[in-house]
Amino acid sequence: xxxxxxxxxxxxxxxxxxxxxxxxxxxxxxxxxxxxxxxxxxxxxxxxxxxxxxxxxxxxxxxxxxxxxxxxxxxxxxxxxxxxxxxxxxxxxxxxxxxxxxxxxxxxxxxxxxxxxxxxxxxxxxxxxxxxxxxxxxxxxxxxxxxxxxxxxxxxxxxxxxxxxxxxxxxxxxxxxxxxxxxxxxxxxxxxxxxxxxxxxxxxxxxxxxxxxxxxxxxxxxxxxxxxxxxxxxxxxxxxxxxxxxxxxxxxxxxxxxxxxxxxxxxxxxxxxxxxxxxxxxxxxxxxxxxxxxxxxxxxxxxxxxxxxxxxxxxxxxxxxxxxx
Numbered sequence: 001x002x003x004x005x006x007x008x009x010x011x012x013x014x015x016x017x018x019x020x021x022x023x024x025x026x027x028x029x030x031x032x033x034x035x036x037x038x039x040x041x042x043x044x045x046x047x048x049x050x051x052x053x054x055x056x057x058x059x060x061x062x063x064x065x066x067x068x069x070x071x072x073x074x075x076x077x078x079x080x081x082x083x084x085x086x087x088x089x090x091x092x093x094x095x096x097x098x099x100x101x102x103x104x105x106x107x108x109x110x111x112x113x114x115x116x117x118x119x120x121x122x123x124x125x126x127x128x129x130x131x132x133x134x135x136x137x138x139x140x141x142x143x144x145x146x147x148x149x150x151x152x153x154x155x156x157x158x159x160x161x162x163x164x165x166x167x168x169x170x171x172x173x174x175x176x177x178x179x180x181x182x183x184x185x186x187x188x189x190x191x192x193x194x195x196x197x198x199x200x201x202x203x204x205x206x207x208x209x210x211x212x213x214x215x216x217x218x219x220x221x222x223x224x225x226x227x228x229x230x231x232x233x234x235x236x237x238x239x240x241x242x243x244x245x246x247x248x249x250x251x252x253x254x255x256x257x258x259x260x261x262x263x264x265x266x267x268x269x270x271x272x273x274x275x276x277x278x279x280x281x282x283x284x285x286x287x288x289x290x291x292x293x294x295x296x297x298x299x300x301x302x303x304x305x306x307x308x309x310x311x312x313x314x315x316x317x318x319x320x321x322x323x324x325x
Contacts (some may be wrong), residue, residue: 025267025285033282041233046290049229053298056222057085063215064125068108070208071117071198075108082306083107088299092262092292098255101126120198127167132216133248134160136224140241147239149276156245159252223247230290234283238274246273250288266292 061084065077083104090100105122109115137156141148148156202208224244231238250269254262270288271281 025264025271025281029271029281029285033280034286037234037282037286040235041286042235043233045229045232046294049226049233049290049294050298050301052222052229053226053294054302056219056226057081057088057295057299057302059215059222060084060129060219063129063212063219064104064121066208066211066215067121067125067202068118070202070205071114071121072201073108073112073114073117073121075112078306078309079111080108082303085299085302085306088295089303092296098126116195117198120195124199124202128212129216129219130248130251131163131167132213133220133223133244133251134163136217136220137241137244137248140224140244144239144241147242147277148245149242151276152242152245152249152273155249155273159249220244226294227287227291230294231283231287233290234286236279236283236287238279238287242274242277246270249273263292 058081061081062077064084065075065080068075068080086107087100087104090103091098092100094100101122105115105118109118112118134156138160141153141156224240224247227243227247228238228240231243246269250266250273253269254266256265258265267285267288271284274284274287275281
């Protein structure tokens, strides 16, 4: 009971923090200016952004499906798309920015009976997706240095250094735990051995590695493209390099578990970073909010489409049910 009260208290605190942060950003940007930006919006670009984000979600889901398959979890590709789209929605609506990822892991893990493998695939999916975004950001910066202010690239450099250090520490920790497996509780030792088996399977497939990297870069390029289109919606010409670098920094910031789905942190981050490039706070705030809405609406559309696909009886599961009947 005490634990339940504590959880509700933490949730209430995060909601309050989210509201306070967003209110602070809106006051700084001037609510009237934000409302004016909405009225003056070029909404055709927003619709295009929705379509592009839907493609991005499907690409990301197929990438996760490849990791699941490499972990020995063999499900139809379509059955990975709905849980991934659901997780994208929940990551925005739930108290932490990774709660949805836990849900997709549980859905596939429960259906396959391989919860540990599903968890490993999700963790690697998140880490490598962030790595791909950082790589894309540096590549875009090399091609268009002038669009990214020095202060923003310095922050991006620190982010990159932190990511490299974290990956190195994780590798050392994983290597260091193997010699002492026999000293660990049996359950923990079994989980570690299974995780090593899965990782070795992934590492041994050059085709899988190449596919995951290519799809990761494609997904991040599409997502950054959505940000550029949303910027056009509010009348801002946002360079691809600045969008990629800013998106990476803001993404990491939203992982800090102090707000609901990164609300307020995301908006403040974009206001701060894009402001260095001379972009108005009201435009940056609206850009941030609309970018979250594109993820929410496009993911909901994908979830709805998969349910309609099943209801119409055109899916493989429905066909199997008809044959059984």
